[in-house]
Amino acid sequence: xxxxxxxxxxxxxxxxxxxxxxxxxxxxxxxxxxxxxxxxxxxxxxxxxxxxxxxxxxxxxxxxxxxxxxxxxxxxxxxxxxxxxxxxxxxxxxxxxxxxxxxxxxxxxxxxxxxxxxxxxxxxxxxxxxxxxxxxxxxxxxxxxxxxxxxxxxxxxxxxxxxxxxxxxxxxxxxxxxxxxxxxxxxxxxxxxxxxxxxxxxxxxxxxxxxxxxxxxxxxxxxxxxxxxxxxxxxxxxxxxxxxxxxxxxxxxxxxxxxxxxxxxxxxxxxxxxxxxxxxxxxxxxxxxxxxxxxxxxxxxxxxxxxxxxxxxxxxxxxxxxxxxxxxxxxxxxxxxxxxxxxxxxxxxxxxxxxxxxxxxxxxxxxxxxxxxxxxxxxxxxxxxxxxxxxxxxxxxxxxxxxxxxxxxx
Amino acid sequence: xxxxxxxxxxxxxxxxxxxxxxxxxxxxxxxxxxxxxxxxxxxxxxxxxxxxxxxxxxxxxxxxxxxxxxxxxxxxxxxxxxxxxxxxxxxxxxxxxxxxxxxxxxxxxxxxxxxxxxxxxxxxxxxxxxxxxxxxxxxxxxxxxxxxxxxxxxxxxxxxxxxxxxxxxxxxxxxxxxxxxxxxxxxxxxxxxxxxxxxxxxxxxxxxxxxx
Numbered sequence: 001x002x003x004x005x006x007x008x009x010x011x012x013x014x015x016x017x018x019x020x021x022x023x024x025x026x027x028x029x030x031x032x033x034x035x036x037x038x039x040x041x042x043x044x045x046x047x048x049x050x051x052x053x054x055x056x057x058x059x060x061x062x063x064x065x066x067x068x069x070x071x072x073x074x075x076x077x078x079x080x081x082x083x084x085x086x087x088x089x090x091x092x093x094x095x096x097x098x099x100x101x102x103x104x105x106x107x108x109x110x111x112x113x114x115x116x117x118x119x120x121x122x123x124x125x126x127x128x129x130x131x132x133x134x135x136x137x138x139x140x141x142x143x144x145x146x147x148x149x150x151x152x153x154x155x156x157x158x159x160x161x162x163x164x165x166x167x168x169x170x171x172x173x174x175x176x177x178x179x180x181x182x183x184x185x186x187x188x189x190x191x192x193x194x195x196x197x198x199x200x201x202x203x204x205x206x207x208x209x210x211x212x213x214x215x216x217x218x219x220x221x222x223x224x225x226x227x228x229x230x231x232x233x234x235x236x237x238x239x240x241x242x243x244x245x246x247x248x249x250x251x252x253x254x255x256x257x258x259x260x261x262x263x264x265x266x267x268x269x270x271x272x273x274x275x276x277x278x279x280x281x282x283x284x285x286x287x288x289x290x291x292x293x294x295x296x297x298x299x300x301x302x303x304x305x306x307x308x309x310x311x312x313x314x315x316x317x318x319x320x321x322x323x324x325x326x327x328x329x330x331x332x333x334x335x336x337x338x339x340x341x342x343x344x345x346x347x348x349x350x351x352x353x354x355x356x357x358x359x360x361x362x363x364x365x366x367x368x369x370x371x372x373x374x375x376x377x378x379x380x381x382x383x384x385x386x387x388x389x390x391x392x393x394x395x396x397x398x399x400x401x402x403x404x405x406x407x408x409x410x
Numbered sequence: 411x412x413x414x415x416x417x418x419x420x421x422x423x424x425x426x427x428x429x430x431x432x433x434x435x436x437x438x439x440x441x442x443x444x445x446x447x448x449x450x451x452x453x454x455x456x457x458x459x460x461x462x463x464x465x466x467x468x469x470x471x472x473x474x475x476x477x478x479x480x481x482x483x484x485x486x487x488x489x490x491x492x493x494x495x496x497x498x499x500x501x502x503x504x505x506x507x508x509x510x511x512x513x514x515x516x517x518x519x520x521x522x523x524x525x526x527x528x529x530x531x532x533x534x535x536x537x538x539x540x541x542x543x544x545x546x547x548x549x550x551x552x553x554x555x556x557x558x559x560x561x562x563x564x565x566x567x568x569x570x571x572x573x574x575x576x577x578x579x580x581x582x583x584x585x586x587x588x589x590x591x592x593x594x595x596x597x598x599x600x601x602x603x604x605x606x607x608x609x610x611x612x613x614x615x616x617x618x619x620x621x622x
Contacts, residue, residue, distance in 0.1 A: 050606075053602075127605075247468060248466060248468040248605070249466050249468040249471055249473055251602050252473075252475060252602075270602065270607045272602075272606060272607020272608055273600045276607075276608045276609035276610070277609055280609075280611070
């Protein structure tokens with residue numbers, strides 16, 4: 001009876017109630033969205049680097065190195081020599097080392113030059129290694145293995161020919177069209193930037209640049225693919241490399257040794273540590289976003305309170321009637337609080353649905369722009385606590401109009 | 411949906427700003443202290459009030475490294491000459507060697523296996539010959555390169571190796587050393603445990619490294 005009365009009373013004032021619900025919905029959408037994206041971004045980043053002990057690159061900021069080498073965000077500062085890679089990868093404590101050479105792209109997706117160790121040792125998430133949906137690792141010089149998203153978005157299948165563009169621009173006219181790559185493998189989805197990458201051999205990268213001078217293709221080159229295949233193509237430089245250690249206890253010692261490597265200024269970072277540093281830097285920003293979303297909620301709640309307060313005046317008659325029927329003043333207090341909670345619950349429901357659909361919509365955009373994988377499952381982490389907080393805040397905000405009703409019923 | 415992308419690009423923007431900032435900061439440090447060093451890249455930043463440490467747990471073995479400017483440990487950075495200065499250094503060395511006053515392990519118990527404390531930069535070579543073999547390159551660094559320029563910087567290093575009863579159960583380490591050496595206002599600790607990595611900034615108020 002109680003709930004029915006509250007419902008009827010809300011329906012009676014549809015207009016203002018709907019507007020209040022909309023305001024609350026938007027604020028809850030923002031609150032949940034910020035929290036969800038924040039949490040998921042961290043998880044997605046952490047999963048990507050979980051299998052790597054060290055990342056080695058040119059000397060720069062640790063976060064910068066991490067972002068460009070693994071997440072393809074930003075641009076590399078410098079390359080490192082192949083000689084350094086070979087020396088370090090053959091040193092005592094190193095179990096495996098995966099070279100990474102960046103710089104070319106295909107329709108906006110990055111092309112990574114690497115070797116077979118990539119498919120053998122790279123792992124992500126909870127020690128999962130890369131598996132092939134179709135095909136196998138590259139063997140010939142001009143073979144390419146596609147990440148899952150690249151294959152599905154661009155509709156490639158095994159045997160297709162792909163032309164790689166020079167540089168990372170999406171609409172590049174400087175194409176390596178004289179030497180197309182053949183798709184030999186497609187990887188299973190991983191939820192990491194691997195899905196947005198094309199993997200070719202380091203020799204392949206060298207081969208497509210063989211008759212390029214200063215970033216421009218020389219016309220009329222007569223070298224055939226057969227001729228190039230006979231050449232021993234050894235890369236002179238690579239962008240960075242990932243390292244797995246035999247014993248983790250040596251992690252910091254190896255890091256120190258690489259940082260003090262005196263043939264070339266190198267830097268070794270622990271990817272998890274660099275991520276922690278990134279989150280520390282982002283801490284202020286995160287808190288600002290949380291604060292803003294909390295303030296949006298406060299504004300919406302004040303709106304709710306104002307709406308209910310205004311309704312009390314319209315409802316003098318109704319209140320008098322309820323009192324005549326025998327309802328105690330406390331009943332009026334509870335009635336208004338209940339109305340507020342009904343509005344709040346409806347808004348939470350709508351806000352959650354709105355967030356779900358928006359995440360579905362922007363998911364592809366986030367993946368292609370930031371390599372960020374975000375699930376649409378919004379009730380996975382701390383959001384229940386937030387929602388309880390929202391309801392509590394609603395009770396608090398509605399206390400003022402409820403008390404007014406209580407007083408006018410006395 | 412716009413809002414999210416907008417917020418995200420905004421955050422990336424701020425983020426890149428942060429990199430630029432921290433980068434400049436680093437460079438500043440190198441310039442200030444090591445103008446005349448030619449060997450590239452072996453100099454570390456030297457910041458009073460700030461120290462770095464790292465801890466790695468693999469199975470049941472645990473290793474902890476501390477690297478701090480001497481000023482944080484004893485209050486000066488030159489070679490101790492008066493008796494009271496030498497006493498201060500000896501006392502600090504004793505504290506650094508007393509693992510009970512340095513660490514407190516939560517979740518499991520750990521026994522010290524090997525402790526190496528290097529205060530050689532603060533003591534005359536003759537009085538402290540024992541450490542010199544172990545840390546050749548540091549002596550070179552501290553005594554030769556900063557010869558007469560009037561501005562002397564030195565570091566204290568300590569290395570600890572522990573064996574824990576059950577390394578996987580170790581939840582956190584409280585670094586009580588922050589109470590013993592209050593001049594370390596910020597201690598950055600990088601850690602590795604079971605393939606997880608992380609980094610925390612500690613101070614006297616929050617001195618616990620949690621592995622999660």
